[in-house]
Every structure is written in C-alpha cells, then in structure tokens.
Amino acid sequence: MRLVAHNMLQCHVKGCNSNNFPLQLSNVEIEIQETDFNPMFLRNILPKLEWNALVKTALQINITTLPNVLPDTSTDDLDDEFLKMLHRVLLETHIQQGKMICPNCNHVYAIKDGIPNMLLNENET
Amino acid sequence: MSRPEHKAPPEIFYNEEEARKYTSNSRIQSVQAEMSLRALELLNLPEDETCFLLDIGCGSGLSGEILDEEGHIWIGLDISPSMLQIALDREIEGDLFLQDVGQGMGFRPGTFDGAISISALQWLCNADQQSHNPKARLVRFFSTLYASLRRGARAVFQFYPENDDQCELIMNAAMRCGFEGGLVVDYPNSKKAKKYYLCLFAGQIPGGQKQQIPQALGEGEEEPTDVIYSNQRFEKRKQRKSVKNRDWVLHKKEVARTRGKKDVPSDSKYTGRKRRPKF
Secondary structure, X not given: OEHHHHHHEOOOOOXXXXXXXXXXXXXXXXXXXXXXXXXXXXXXXHHHOOHHHHHHHHHHOOOOOOOOOOOOOOOOOOOHHHHHHHHHHHHHEEEEEEEEEOOOOXXXXXXXXXXXXXXXXXXXX | OOOXXXXXXXXXXXXXXXXXXXXXXXXXXXXXXXXXXXXXXXXXXXXXXXXXXXXXXXXXXXXXXXXXXXXXXXXXXXXXXXXXXXXXXXXXXXXXXXXXXXXXXXXXXXXXXXXEEEOOHHHHHOOOOOOOOHHXXXXXXXXXXXXXXXXXXXXXXXXXXXXXHHHHHHHHHHHHOOOEEEEEEEOOOOOOOOEEEXXXXXXXXXXXXOOOOOOOOOOOOOOOOOOOOOOHHHHHHHHOOOOOOHHHHHHHHXXXXXOOOOOOOXXXXXXXXXXXXXX
16 A cells, blocks of 8 residues: 555544544555656645645654655646655555554554455444 | 356455456456446546546456556555455556445545446445445445545446346435436447446536536447457358248248148238338
C-alpha cells in the first residue's frame, strides 16, 4: 500500500465516525518501488491530501523530508524538487507488512504483502 | 447457464484454482479488457489528465491493467485473497485492499475522480451469511461510495443482473444514496454481446452542464461490428444447404396424404417458401 492510499483511508467500522483518521501505523516494513514521475497527478492530488496527517504518518516511519507546512499550491510553479520528493513519499513508498490502528475504536487492520485486510467482524458492520 | 454467485460466496468461489483459470483464460481477458475500456469511456474523465480511480472488485487486476495503460493511478478492492495474490504476482501498479464492499468503504470524502467495477456488482445481491441483508449491504456500499467520490464524478458498473428485480434492487439502493444516472445497455439485441453498465453520477459538476446518461452502443443492431463472436462449428453449419427445401416439404405432404391423414394443407405457390424478413 502506498502512502497516498493511506492518506485517503479512514476507519470504516460502523459508528466510528469521528477521530478515525489517520490510521496509526505500527510494526511496519517499508519498501521503495520506483515508478514513473508524474508531476500532473501530484498537482491534482495535492488539494485532496490532508497534509498534517501525511507529515505525522511520514514521521512514524522515519521519513523526515516533508515540510511541516504545505507550500502554496495555488500557483502552478511548484518547484520540481518538491514534487519529486513528494512523488517519492506518496507513490514509491510502499508499506509491505505491519498494522494500522484506528485512533478512535482501536480496530487493527493488518497489512500482509502490501495488502491491508479491511474485512470487519460481524458486530462491526 | 449456471451463475457462479449461486455456487459459493466470492471469497470461496474464487479460490487459487479458479482465480488462476479466470486470469489465464484469453477469452475472459479480452472481454474484460474491452468492458474496462468501455467503462472508462463512460466515466467521461477529462482528457489527458491523470486521475485517481477506484476499481471495485478488481480481482487479479485485468481491469486495473487497462487503467495503468491509460495512465491513471488507482486503488483496487476485492474480497478474494487468491485473486489478489495473482494480482500481486502480475505486478500491477495499483494499491490492493482485501475488502468486502458490502461492509462499506473507509475513504475520505471527495477522494476519487471516478470508480469502475467490472463484473462484480451482482455478487452483492446475494446473502451468503445469515447476517447478510443484500439491501442493507447495497445501501451501505453506495452511501460510502457516494461520499468518497468527488462531486460530479461518475461510477460505472458493468454487471450481470440475474433478473429485473435485481436491477431494480441495485438501482433503488443507488438512488436512495443520492446517485443520479441510470442503466446503459450495449447491444440490447445480441445475446452474447449484450452488456449492462450502471452509470451513476455523484451529484452534478459545480457550475457545469447537467450530466446526461450516455448513449448505448449498437441499439437495433444484431451483433456488434467490432467484436466478432465466431464459432467455427456454427460457420460450417451455415455453409451447408438446408435439406428442408420445397421438394422435401411436398414429399412429406404427399406421404401424409397417402397415409390418409386429414387436414394436410393444400399445395400452393407459397409452399416451402421462406418468409420475408419483415414478417
């Protein structure tokens, strides 16, 4: 699972509607898989990101390259270096093994071979 | 034809063996690719833009491959671990999630620019466990999907409805959750090429034109022009001339008369003649 997906993901246990984002990572194994750099996609996705959550998550897995405050995204001339760094974090950093824990209801989503198990128990739906 | 939904729940039906067969079958591959392209066309995404898409029931990534080729970034959901394992082995680009969409999805509001689903929706209409209520599961699915789509984004589902009731059940659930849109039936007169696409709009584009249900392909035509469903055996049969010609009919009637059978129609110029296509 890439970090861009993690940034979009919140707990979906029924009734768990507040404070359910971002899911906390624990015991994670990270793998870098290179892909093509696509500045257009990054510009599109920037407004959708929860920047604070991304920085927090990145720190949990020892990525310290992200600035604390998101640079101005309204202008088109975001510098290439920033986008390349963002590409590295969002699209090339894969979480291969580990757990995601909901900060509200403490549901644990296990990640195995890069695939998070999002199945819920009967009493959670 | 038996329907796989009737045999077992999806996570059990698509075991390793079935998942491997499904993915390596070249006919399924080509039909899936074609349906994915059509679904993508119905999504009506802005041209030359990389979008963030959701693939519901992605399986082994046959449809995701098409999204990759078109340059989109996507997330795939599926309930069958074996299918996802094959997707991993095939090294597709998208993120994979093991998920039962009937339990709802946890994506933040406005995440996706569109969603596609190929041959998956009909599975949701089944109650595989005692606690399953298809109607409630559909509503839960559509409401969480609606939330995760950008305003004005579309969701296109290719599916195989079992009957009209199932269509209605799905449509009602979608409409209840705020979706607009409707059913697009491609090649409605062809048995094999007929395909159902449920085309849903998550609201209207702010300040944009009102979205219309797209035009279906091949209405009135018998078979699609670009897909040829050939069957060698059938073609050979077509070349052979029919033995039931006029002489054969006259002979049969003669035999019937000599046997003393009553109400044998009298012979005329119409005997043994083909009906006009207009008839």
